[in-house]
Amino acid sequence: MKKKRLLALATAAALALALAGCSGGTSSSGFDSSSASSDGASISSNGTSGTSADTADDGDSTVIIGRAYDVAGLDPGFLKENAQVVDNIYDRLVMRDEEMNLVPGLATEWSQVNDTTWEFKLREGVKFHNGEDFNADAVKYSIDRVIDPEANSPTYSYIKTVESVEVIDEYTVYVHTTTADPLIPARFCRYPTEIVPPKYTEEVGQQGLSENPVGTGPYKFVSWTKDEQVVLEANEDYWDGAPEVKKVIFRSIPETSTRVSALITGEIDIAVGVTPDEVSRIESSDGIHLSTVEAGGNTVYVGLKCEEAPFDNKLVRQAMNYAIDVDAIVTNILGGAAKVTDNIIGEKDFGYSEPLDGYEYNPEKAKELLAEAGYPDGFSCTVDTVNWYLKCDDVAQAIAAYLGQVGITVTVNPVESSVYRTSVPSGEQSPMYFLGWSSTNTLDADAAIYSVLHSSDSYSTYNNPEIDAKLDEARSCMDETKRAELYSEIEKTVLEEAPRIFLYKENKYYGVSDGVKWEGRVDDAIPVATMSLS
């Protein structure tokens, strides 16, 4: 590596000299000569860089995936971002198929022993990439290191109901929970429950595992160049059969337009996180196509501080919902990149019952409600926005314009992302604020709504004892029918009470090369082992 750097430096100097030698004309011709003289160099450099990722479709079945961010580490118990990369290296006890059903992973079957105990039967004969055996001890070890309070795992809260893991025999474990938790199987298909090799992890420590991960998954770790790429190769001995794609490279390309350009030129095969503005470029280019996950993103809404005037008045909150034409916003500003909905639970989530539509665009009704609430002349307030959601600033300005038409003066206040991350959970945001929430890969209503509605949670600005009670009951209810009923009731109450301005659920877009057969998934995962090449 060092040699390569030096070489590049030397070439840079030589090129600069050559440029000095031949350039006597204008500054623009200086650039022409530089591109022309290095054109020749590219042929030789292509020849020498065997490992480089310059040819995506050269028959050795490599797939290159361009993401906006690099990983911060590859230890699944201590992730600071999603598990798109590590889930190819490690397995979970439970997995999801393409229809989002829970299917056996490292566990072959699971069942409930009593309210707070689950039994998992483990797959036999599975080995880690370094030859270590997979067994019940590995499961216990992997979970213990995350739930250890000293360890401060950033994702501990995803499995905080887990009290302990008990080894019954070599291929059976009991998972004990602090309270009844109907979601245990779903929790064991999601980070941080990936299974790591105990001996190896003890030996190299958390940082060692993070930089040289070893799992049981379909891909083995090859290399990680920070802020550049993570390279994986196929695990030919994978328990579910060797994957068709033999090599995967996850490259980080932060700028969306660059990522899409790289897809168009064939430097990458899949572009993750395509924005609506780039959609038309992908659709009009040959050899690539768009994979859309309808309503696969966050449910975006404008939160209202329901205990502060004037938002403590239900009529005001309803009026605001009537005053805004969300359809027009989605069509004209988002270019149709979201689904307008008054549901708070996603269609694919457990707990979703029926489409709700409570508030059509009706400014006259909004004015009436405002007058009835005692605000015939409206009022002024501020809405906070953040760049986490599609065109948040633009949407906020449009909302401000709509509210302005019924007499409510709204100032749009864009907040810097890292400040927002602190101000919202500590309740320091403006009385109106943008927030998006989803069930992520638990695909359950609990994750989708509990944190933003339960009065005890730091993200909630709503206090309704009835809703609190129902949320708590649903959280530990083992009867699926009863749970579904509870969530349906909660949704209807929330719609009526309107603690927020209901907006839409964002779509997700992936750009995919025609040579790769793969569709974007609701759970955000990119299981490379499920891809095939044509």
Added chain:
Amino acid sequence: MAKYVLKRVFGSLIAILGAATVVFFMIRISGDPVRLMLPVEASEEQVAALRDSLGYNDPVIVQYGRYLLDLLHGDFGTSLHYNAPALPLILERLPATIELAVMAIAFATVIGLIAGTIAAVRRNGPFDVVSNVFVMFGQSVPVFWLSILLILLFSVTLKIFPTSGADQGIMSMILPAFALSCYPAATITRLMRSSLLDVMSQDYIRTARAKGFSKWRVVIFQAIKNAFIPVITVIGMEFGTLLGGAVVTETIFAWPGIGRLMIQAVNNRDFPLVQACVLVISFIFVLVNFIVDISYSLFDPRIKYR
């Protein structure tokens, strides 16, 4: 001279320490890293516990003392985001940033010197006017706009260079280096032109001209060297800035340099990493300026250091 160098080294150490101190306090005013380290839905107790275990509950002055002590032991801290020692994280990215900076400043200097010289000698001629327009364009074009257009033209349409990344050696480097060089090239052109005009009005040049030497000969053998002195300062400063990392360019071209690391660290409020970045960047900066000052006296013996 030796005494001067010694004094400068001492002053440089103070400057580096000063920057580290200012940043230490500044970043602590700017926000809380603990919230950012935990998932969005983490509870307040979790936040409090982690904050305590990382020592961010102590008075800032205690934290500062601890930081200085660690520095004395050669400990630059541990990145909160990467959970790894901060210094190696920076040193890993330094070569990429240096390569890009060297290439960009080389482009800029060559373009600037040649264009500036011709513009000065053929003052008010057609080249002067054309180069003037280019200079102003180079100084006023937003770098992200230029960068994206460069990618669309040279990567997507003409397929000459890769769009991004650093895995194809010199080919990967040309577009970002060119985008980066525009501003310094324009600055150098202007300064070279005006400085050369200045020099050429001096008596010794006039004397040389009066003796019958051709204009170009005088320019090349006498004037350029003297006109170059003020330009060195600017080259040094621009180079120092480039070495500090170019956030926008590195982001657009997915270049794994120190600028991207820095902006991520600031956004994550990764205190130790930001502090270490600032230490390294200020060290480079001070070093470059030191070299510039020394080279001043080489080019212009009239400047004396006491």
Added chain:
Amino acid sequence: MKRKIGFNFRRNWRAVVGGVLFITVVLVSLFANLIAPYDPLEINLANVLRAPSFEPAPDGTVHIFGTDQLGRDVLSRIIFGGQTSLTVGICAVALAGIIGVTLGMVAGFYGGWIDALIMRLADIQLAIPSILLAIVMVAVTGKSLVNIVIVLAITGWVQFARVVRGNVLTIKEMEYIDAARCMGVSHFKILFRHIFPNVFFSVIIIATLQMARMILMEASLSFLGMGANISVPTWGNMISEGRNYITSAWWLCTVPGLVIVVVIIGINLLGDWLRDFLDPKLKF
């Protein structure tokens, strides 16, 4: 070598072109209310991302520079944006210039520990990333135009100080300065009577360079969410908003980008001309 009396276009074309460009922009910005065809903040979702054209839109309005992602008239936004952008740029350059020139002259002239102190301050300043500075300012005091001016000035003074100091180092070794000293002229007088005029044209050049940088910096700050509030259009936040549409609606960042280029060209031409005018011996 007598200066020609009367107007010579070939010699003064810079002043004419630069002056006309700059003054036009200033006047248009000053009288934005009278000139702008539409309200720069009026949102029209039925007419978003309309390409520049002289044809009237379905609702009868004409947008020669097109409309943006919220259907606002780009021309009107440019005109109103000029008010803010020019004010911010000029104030920031002036503030940076005053700080930088003073410190630079003092450092170069006195040398010794004062020089060392000021130059170390400059090093410290340059070593601190301006983005960090901006984030801290915004986090502590909130968003405002005054904040932007301060951040820009703090990041800009060093350039003035360094170049001025470099010039002073050379100038102060010259005979006439020595002579002035021997005659007992006060330091203050030497600095402002004899040295300042000699560094003045460098300052003008740096100022014109900085003007461009300030306007662009304002764009990067907007881009990072630390610029002026989005309810006030500025050229900077127009460019940074338009950046997302660079492949689908080119005019959104190209039009304000070109306006910035034109303004900078105007300022630079004036600066160049001023420099030649102030220093009449430059007639090679």
